[in-house]
Amino acid sequence: MTRTRLTIEAGKAEQHYWADLWRYRELFYFLSWRDLLVRYKQTVIGVLWAVLRPVLTTAVFVFVFGRLAKMPSEGVPYPVLVFAAMLPWQFFASALTEASGSLVANANMISKIYFPRLIIPASAIIVAFGDFLISLGILAVLMVCYHIVPTWHLLLLIPLTGVALLAAFGASLWLAALNVEYRDFRYVLPFIVQFGLYLSPVGFSSSIVPEKWRLLYSLNPMVGVIDGFRWAITGTESLIYWPGFGVSLLLMVLIALSGLWYFRKTERAFADVI
Amino acid sequence: MSEPAIRVENLGKKYRLRHQQEGLRYKTLREALTRAPQRWLARRSGAGSLPSASEDFWALRDVSFEIPQGQAVGIVGRNGAGKSTLLKLLSRITQPTTGRIDIEGRIASLLEVGTGFHPELTGRENIYLNGAILGMTRAEIKSRFDEIVAFSEVEKFLDTPVKHFSSGMYMRLAFAVAAHLEPEILIVDEVLAVGDMEFQKKCLGKMEDVSKGGRTVLFVSHNMDAILRLCSRAIHLSKGGVVEVGTAQSVVAQYLASHKAQPAKVVFPANPADQMSRRNLVLLSAEWPDSPAFPPWTIPFGEEISFFITFECHQPVHAAELGLALYAPTGTEIASTSSVATLPDIRLAPGIHGFQVTYRSFKLVPNHYNFSLGLKSNFGMEDYLSKSFSLDVIQSAQSSATKADTFLGYVVPEVHYVLV
Numbered sequence: 001m002t003r004t005r006l007t008i009e010a011g012k013a014e015q016h017y018w019a020d021l022w023r024y025r026e027l028f029y030f031l032s033w034r035d036l037l038v039r040y041k042q043t044v045i046g047v048l049w050a051v052l053r054p055v056l057t058t059a060v061f062v063f064v065f066g067r068l069a070k071m072p073s074e075g076v077p078y079p080v081l082v083f084a085a086m087l088p089w090q091f092f093a094s095a096l097t098e099a100s101g102s103l104v105a106n107a108n109m110i111s112k113i114y115f116p117r118l119i120i121p122a123s124a125i126i127v128a129f130g131d132f133l134i135s136l137g138i139l140a141v142l143m144v145c146y147h148i149v150p151t152w153h154l155l156l157l158i159p160l161t162g163v164a165l166l167a168a169f170g171a172s173l174w175l176a177a178l179n180v181e182y183r184d185f186r187y188v189l190p191f192i193v194q195f196g197l198y199l200s201p202v203g204f205s206s207s208i209v210p211e212k213w214r215l216l217y218s219l220n221p222m223v224g225v226i227d228g229f230r231w232a233i234t235g236t237e238s239l240i241y242w243p244g245f246g247v248s249l250l251l252m253v254l255i256a257l258s259g260l261w262y263f264r265k266t267e268r269a270f271a272d273v274i
Numbered sequence: 275m276s277e278p279a280i281r282v283e284n285l286g287k288k289y290r291l292r293h294q295q296e297g298l299r300y301k302t303l304r305e306a307l308t309r310a311p312q313r314w315l316a317r318r319s320g321a322g323s324l325p326s327a328s329e330d331f332w333a334l335r336d337v338s339f340e341i342p343q344g345q346a347v348g349i350v351g352r353n354g355a356g357k358s359t360l361l362k363l364l365s366r367i368t369q370p371t372t373g374r375i376d377i378e379g380r381i382a383s384l385l386e387v388g389t390g391f392h393p394e395l396t397g398r399e400n401i402y403l404n405g406a407i408l409g410m411t412r413a414e415i416k417s418r419f420d421e422i423v424a425f426s427e428v429e430k431f432l433d434t435p436v437k438h439f440s441s442g443m444y445m446r447l448a449f450a451v452a453a454h455l456e457p458e459i460l461i462v463d464e465v466l467a468v469g470d471m472e473f474q475k476k477c478l479g480k481m482e483d484v485s486k487g488g489r490t491v492l493f494v495s496h497n498m499d500a501i502l503r504l505c506s507r508a509i510h511l512s513k514g515g516v517v518e519v520g521t522a523q524s525v526v527a528q529y530l531a532s533h534k535a536q537p538a539k540v541v542f543p544a545n546p547a548d549q550m551s552r553r554n555l556v557l558l559s560a561e562w563p564d565s566p567a568f569p570p571w572t573i574p575f576g577e578e579i580s581f582f583i584t585f586e587c588h589q590p591v592h593a594a595e596l597g598l599a600l601y602a603p604t605g606t607e608i609a610s611t612s613s614v615a616t617l618p619d620i621r622l623a624p625g626i627h628g629f630q631v632t633y634r635s636f637k638l639v640p641n642h643y644n645f646s647l648g649l650k651s652n653f654g655m656e657d658y659l660s661k662s663f664s665l666d667v668i669q670s671a672q673s674s675a676t677k678a679d680t681f682l683g684y685v686v687p688e689v690h691y692v693l694v
Contacts, residue, residue, distance in 0.1 A: 005376070008369070010372045034395065109389055111367065113383070113390070114366035115407075184303050184304055269368075
């Protein structure tokens with residue numbers, strides 16, 4: 001066995017943090033597995049919920065924005081337009097919700113065992129990712145129903161999913177850490193999610209936003225992700241606005257980096273305040 | 275290897291105690307948002323800073339010690355002495371405010387058994403999960419899986435969600451996983467304080483194996499018996515600092531001694547916290563007869579134990595009864611008696627009364643014992659005082675001759691052995 005030497009010094013950040021993160025990868029795997037298992041254990045309810053939530057929300061949005069408000073859809077069937085946006089949005093929203101409460105929910109583990117705390121919100125995001133995969137199945141059904149022939153663009157869903165993960169991860173780090181620090185932060189979260197749903201182009205195409213405002217609109221990182229998803233799924237070029245996508249992506253990276261910084265900064269005191 | 279397994283230098287941990295405001299335990303966003311402008315205004319108007327809402331508290335200060343490889347070391351101290359904080363720092367759960375710790379070897383800490391157990395998951399699933407949480411790899415868990423299951427004695431319920439387990443089964447499974455950790459340094463907190471006697475014995479046995487197996491063990495407990503059994507050396511912590519480091523025997527003795535300094539006449543507090551209302555009988559004092567040879571409340575092994583209990587009677591009562599219970603230093607009640615056995619119906623008039631209490635042919639192994647006492651009458655329970663005075667039994671010629679000094683029990687009964 002290799003000798004391991006560990007030095008803990010006051011005021012110094014963990015020297016082995018990233019190495020530890022790698023060493024604890026199995027814990028990450030097990031925690032994700034636990035959360036997924038628990039979520040889908042009552043199989044019927046777990047999976048049904050994952051199917052019903054995006055489908056029902058989509059139905060309402062199609063009715064309100066498509067039928068009543070008669071929003072333009074660039075020739076794409078309205079349900080597909082909405083569902084393509086619902087995919088990343090639902091993932092983002094549930095990742096945010098799951099992750100922000102995850103540290104407090106695992107307070108017991110945090111106060112009794114050492115491990116890189118990053119693992120906890122990360123594994124919470126994996127659970128949301130499970131629902132996302134189920135939604136992808138629904139999308140396939142929807143595409144068949146509306147005779148949408150996928151183009152090579154569909155392959156772009158893979159990197160775009162990575163982008164969605166990045167967005168969810170960055171925001172989750174902020175919220176999870178803030179939630180430990182300020183216990184009433186959880187009351188703010190539903191507002192963020194609710195506002196986000198209407199501020200993001202979920203029920204409508206972002207092309208209805210006037211050209212001069214589009215760059216500003218793209219300051220909401222989810223705009224870029226949603227546009228990207230729509231473009232990849234339908235192959236309709238006019239759905240994506242590249243400068244905006246760039247701004248969104250840049251912002252996401254910034255949020256993720258700052259989230260990581262804030263998380264690492266507060267992480268050391270988690271066990272003391274949780 | 276001559277390098278110590280753990281070296282701690284000037285270790286300190288400061289906590290910020292928040293003064294409880296509006297009964298809130300946690301910092302809230304609302305508070306942060308409302309206080310920030312207040313503070314800003316106060317600074318602007320030159321009124322100085324707002325009265326601080328928090329206060330510093332050093333849970334641990336300037337602690338230094340070394341633990342050589344392969345030794346089992348006990349940590350003793352009263353509640354609040356900093357034992358748990360020390361373990362949390364060593365296991366990296368929280369960060370020190372000052373000082374440094376060097377750890378040589380793979381370390382695992384067991385501050386609780388069953389951390390991360392999920393009630394919805396089965397026994398099998400929880401073994402894997404808990405193993406991973408304790409730092410085992412999947413391969414390690416797999417290779418020890420059968421041993422863990424055998425130790426836990428819950429084979430039949432492996433595929434049942436643990437929410438259906440009895441608390442005993444749950445604890446056994448949890449400890450089984452923990453017991454199969456194989457680090458070079460093991461940190462254990464009071465995990466033995468749970469479960470039934472049978473199970474505690476098993477845990478203690480397993481711990482003994484570990485410490486005898488040449489691994490470094492750091493063990494925190496209030497149970498002095500366990501410390502003496504498992505550890506060769508011990509550290510006494512008090513108020514966040516190290517009082518003594520030495521052999522387990524001397525540290526435990528000194529720790530127990532630091533508890534006392536009891537006068538010959540112990541006057542009971544007039545208004546104890548657990549006072550009952552409307553009492554007719556009130557306990558006043560316990561008094562040790564003068565003896566030139568020994569300090570009060572100290573008696574050599576084998577001698578008759580005798581003292582006085584004084585109490586006051588406010589209303590005429592009958593069926594008065596004095597009860598005494600004797601406790602081992604570990605808190606276990608080991609002998610209970612009542613005056614009703616020899617004096618079945620005592621009638622009392624108002625005034626001061628007393629009992630002379632004598633324990634005849636009652637041999638206690640040299641140790642530190644506590645007494646609780648209570649008074650009853652025809653009206654029911656009248657007064658009760660928990661562990662209100664103590665007794666030290668010290669070694670004597672008789673105890674060393676009969677080997678009583680080395681006994682792990684507390685009472686030495688008169689037993690006739692006949693070789694047939």
